[in-house]
Amino acid sequence: xxxxxxxxxxxxxxxxxxxxxxxxxxxxxxxxxxxxxxxxxxxxxxxxxxxxxxxxxxxxxxxxxxxxxxxxxxxxxxxxxxxxxxxxxxxxxxxxxxxxxxxxxxxxxxxxxxxxxxxxxxxxxxxxxxxxxxxxxxxxxxxxxxxxxxxxxxxxxxxxxxxxxxxxxxxxxxxxxxxxxxxxxxxxxxxxxxxxxxxxxxxxxxxxxxxxxxxxxxxxxxxxxxxxxxxxxxxxxxxxxxxxxxxxxxxxxxxxxxxxxxxxxxxxxxxxxxxxxxxxxxxxxxxxxxxxxxxxxxxxxxxxxxxxxxxxxxxxxxxxxxxxxxxxxxxxxxxxxxxxxxxxxxxxxxxxxxxxxxxxxxxxxxxxxxxxxxxxxxxxxxxxxxxxxxxxxxxxxxxxxxxxxxxxxxxxxxxxxxxxxxxxxxxxxxxxxxxxxxxxxxxxxxxxxxxxxxxxxxxxxxxxxxxxxxxxxxxxxxxx
Amino acid sequence: xxxxxxxxxxxxxxxxxxxxxxxxxxxxxxxxxxxxxxxxxxxxxxxxxxxxxxxxxxxxxxxxxxxxxxxxxxxxxxxxxxxxxxxxxxxxxxxxxxxxxxxxxxxxxxxxxxxxxxxxxxxxxxxxxxxxxxxxxxxxxxxxxxxxxxxxxxxxxxxxxxxxxxxxxxxxxxxxxxxxxxxxxxxxxxxxxxxxxxxxxxxxxxxxxxxxxxxxxxxxxxxxxxxxxxxxxxxxxxxxxxxxxxxxxxxxxxxxxxxxxxxxxxxxxxxxxxxxxxxxxxxxxxxxxxxxxxxxxxxxxxxxxxxxxxxxxx
Numbered sequence: 001x002x003x004x005x006x007x008x009x010x011x012x013x014x015x016x017x018x019x020x021x022x023x024x025x026x027x028x029x030x031x032x033x034x035x036x037x038x039x040x041x042x043x044x045x046x047x048x049x050x051x052x053x054x055x056x057x058x059x060x061x062x063x064x065x066x067x068x069x070x071x072x073x074x075x076x077x078x079x080x081x082x083x084x085x086x087x088x089x090x091x092x093x094x095x096x097x098x099x100x101x102x103x104x105x106x107x108x109x110x111x112x113x114x115x116x117x118x119x120x121x122x123x124x125x126x127x128x129x130x131x132x133x134x135x136x137x138x139x140x141x142x143x144x145x146x147x148x149x150x151x152x153x154x155x156x157x158x159x160x161x162x163x164x165x166x167x168x169x170x171x172x173x174x175x176x177x178x179x180x181x182x183x184x185x186x187x188x189x190x191x192x193x194x195x196x197x198x199x200x201x202x203x204x205x206x207x208x209x210x211x212x213x214x215x216x217x218x219x220x221x222x223x224x225x226x227x228x229x230x231x232x233x234x235x236x237x238x239x240x241x242x243x244x245x246x247x248x249x250x251x252x253x254x255x256x257x258x259x260x261x262x263x264x265x266x267x268x269x270x271x272x273x274x275x276x277x278x279x280x281x282x283x284x285x286x287x288x289x290x291x292x293x294x295x296x297x298x299x300x301x302x303x304x305x306x307x308x309x310x311x312x313x314x315x316x317x318x319x320x321x322x323x324x325x326x327x328x329x330x331x332x333x334x335x336x337x338x339x340x341x342x343x344x345x346x347x348x349x350x351x352x353x354x355x356x357x358x359x360x361x362x363x364x365x366x367x368x369x370x371x372x373x374x375x376x377x378x379x380x381x382x383x384x385x386x387x388x389x390x391x392x393x394x395x396x397x398x399x400x401x402x403x404x405x406x407x408x409x410x411x412x413x414x415x416x417x418x419x420x421x422x423x424x425x426x427x428x429x430x431x432x433x434x435x436x437x438x439x440x441x442x443x444x445x446x447x448x449x450x451x452x453x454x455x456x457x458x459x460x461x462x463x464x465x466x467x468x469x470x471x472x473x474x475x476x477x478x479x480x
Numbered sequence: 481x482x483x484x485x486x487x488x489x490x491x492x493x494x495x496x497x498x499x500x501x502x503x504x505x506x507x508x509x510x511x512x513x514x515x516x517x518x519x520x521x522x523x524x525x526x527x528x529x530x531x532x533x534x535x536x537x538x539x540x541x542x543x544x545x546x547x548x549x550x551x552x553x554x555x556x557x558x559x560x561x562x563x564x565x566x567x568x569x570x571x572x573x574x575x576x577x578x579x580x581x582x583x584x585x586x587x588x589x590x591x592x593x594x595x596x597x598x599x600x601x602x603x604x605x606x607x608x609x610x611x612x613x614x615x616x617x618x619x620x621x622x623x624x625x626x627x628x629x630x631x632x633x634x635x636x637x638x639x640x641x642x643x644x645x646x647x648x649x650x651x652x653x654x655x656x657x658x659x660x661x662x663x664x665x666x667x668x669x670x671x672x673x674x675x676x677x678x679x680x681x682x683x684x685x686x687x688x689x690x691x692x693x694x695x696x697x698x699x700x701x702x703x704x705x706x707x708x709x710x711x712x713x714x715x716x717x718x719x720x721x722x723x724x725x726x727x728x729x730x731x732x733x734x735x736x737x738x739x740x741x742x743x744x745x746x747x748x749x750x751x752x753x754x755x756x757x758x759x760x761x762x763x764x765x766x767x768x769x770x771x772x773x774x775x776x777x778x779x780x781x782x783x784x785x786x787x788x789x790x791x792x793x794x
Contacts, residue, residue, distance in 0.1 A: 246581035
């Protein structure tokens with residue numbers, strides 16, 4: 001065995017390449033063979049080449065808490081993550097089911113609230129929820145779609161065990177990395193692609209455009225004009241906003257570029273103005289319209305929300321979708337799926353303890369060292385506790401935090417996240433991964449095969465967020 | 481095209497050009513300060529650089545004394561000074577980043593890698609005579625960006641805005657560099673047209689990389705009339721006011737073909753160009769070179785303001 005392919009001792013985690021007997025799983029056979037042939041120097045050289053590609057292109061993200069314009073490169077891991085056609089088919093069905101159910105849920109809670117009437121979700125859970133937008137009540141968005149672009153976070157713990165960790169239905173990011181990672185891989189290792197039949201992802205921008213066009217306001221009779229709304233260059237995902245606008249061939253706008261006149265939305269151009277029909281916004285609800293939401297927002301457009309409700313423009317994703325990925329609602333998603341589809345959930349939900357309920361809180365506080373605790377409204381791995389990896393002091397701090405504000409926290413068992421081989425300083429070694437496939441919902445559902453694999457590059461770490469030292473991998477779905 | 485996109489392209493180009501020209505101005509100051517027999521010492525020489533860069537007041541607000549080190553830091557590295565080389569490169573990159581999709585990859589790489597490399601330079605690294613090399617580097621990076629722009633950018637509106645910005649900035653800077661000579665005092669024992677006077681004119685030409693081309697064109701020693709004519713009226717001198725305005729004129733005509741705005745800017749540009757014809761040298765010297773340059777800088781600012789207004793820069 002060459003030094004670069006030495007693996008760490010077998011452990012309790014499911015490894016996606018290596019089976020318990022040391023042989024590789026069928027989907028990984030060619031990748032495994034290829035890895036055996038790569039010297040450590042080759043891997044190192046290719047890694048440097050990849051870093052240079054990404055840095056030159058300016059693919060950076062800003063880390064919050066380190067100053068707004070602090071740009072970092074997200075580490076890219078060279079070894080692809082491979083999913084067999086059969087595995088993907090199961091995921092595909094499960095994701096589609098979930099996305100449809102969540103949209104039906106959103107329509108319902110902003111209309112008759114049948115699910116509350118049926119006693120399946122407590123009324124307070126919806127109507128007192130910070131993510132619930134009363135302004136959306138009674139409004140029918142085009143095609144009744146609320147969440148058009150969704151990034152479902154999935155983790156794996158075994159051969160056929162997949163769990164949905166989070167449904168990101170607000171403004172999920174990361175799709176640009178999915179696309180750029182593939183570009184980089186095809187550039188660096190063309191021979192690997194000829195040895196496999198990897199399903200392409202390059203059509204995503206076309207699909208996104210088609211999805212956005214399909215939800216233009218009913219009153220729009222011409223070809224709809226699309227624009228991407230960004231908070232600006234200091235946003236951590238600015239690169240992605242610019243990238244997607246470019247790939248779709250549409251304008252990237254800021255709030256100050258937009259204005260409303262005679263019941264229509266316009267962007268300021270060098271010739272005066274041009275109409276906008278569909279706004280793919282990457283700005284949070286609260287900042288969309290200072291007249292309706294946060295009055296101090298400089299990022300939005302005054303009057304945008306009223307115009308939206310009047311059918312003058314489509315906002316994507318719809319305002320108020322956040323309630324569907326609220327961490328307190330998450331626990332009810334299996335109920336939601338059954339209620340709206342009449343089917344059993346295909347993908348598992350992670351068991352979730354709500355600290356707002358006395359019994360569940362008591363359990364959480366007693367078992368803190370085994371659990372993952374998350375803030376209900378947090379994201380990006382901030383303000384989270386991983387019990388098994390935490391120090392005594394961190395555990396004690398969280399104990400206090402939960403007691404002080406129980407309704408701010410939920411807890412889940414620590415999942416034994418699957419591992420994939422990654423190129424590390426110490427050679428090829430297994431590292432924990434998750435998966436974020438990207439779903440588009442408009443005139444039909446479009447699910448790009450694969451998605452973004454995030455990898456915790458620190459040995460033993462279970463946190464894959466880029467803000468916490470995670471990297472990304474190209475994700476392959478093989479053809480049959 | 482969004483008004484903001486046009487504005488960003490225009491200002492990105494202006495700031496890249498400005499970074500280069502601040503480096504050139506600094507070089508003039510540096511060379512003049514090395515001139516032998518300056519009598520009164522170095523103080524006035526750096527003051528003239530600050531006056532020419534249009535930032536004497538801003539400098540004095542921050543520094544009580546004009547010293548070579550203070551002035552160099554202010555012009556090159558001060559993040560609070562909006563026209564320091566550092567600020568120019570950062571502003572240029574931020575503008576480029578805001579319109580990343582309107583740039584070619586080569587342009588972005590030029591502007592991005594310049595900023596990354598600049599960020600790695602420590603101010604102290606220029607001690608011990610390394611200043612000229614650094615100033616050269618700034619010019620080279622500007623050239624790299626310009627080459628990427630000329631070699632890869634589609635000739636559409638974006639190109640016109642970028643070119644208009646670059647040449648408005650260049651015209652401004654050439655006028656200012658030429659005006660340095662007005663502010664540099666000749667020691668009382670020196671004669672106009674004497675050795676030191678001539679050396680100062682040469683320095684001005686050298687700072688716009690024109691000391692050799694001057695010889696080719698005039699086949700003569702450095703004389704005020706010729707140097708001024710060279711930098712103001714000569715259409716073949718790529719940093720002259722005339723040359724710059726021909727390019728601005730071209731950019732505005734390009735915009736005329738694809739957009740509906742710009743009438744006032746084009747008219748104004750034509751008026752400026754009319755006063756830069758070959759027969760204008762006598763009127764310029766009669767009215768005073770310094771006065772002419774001052775008026776020109778104002779008119780040039782007006783060109784910029786008209787473009788911003790007519791193309792909705794906001």
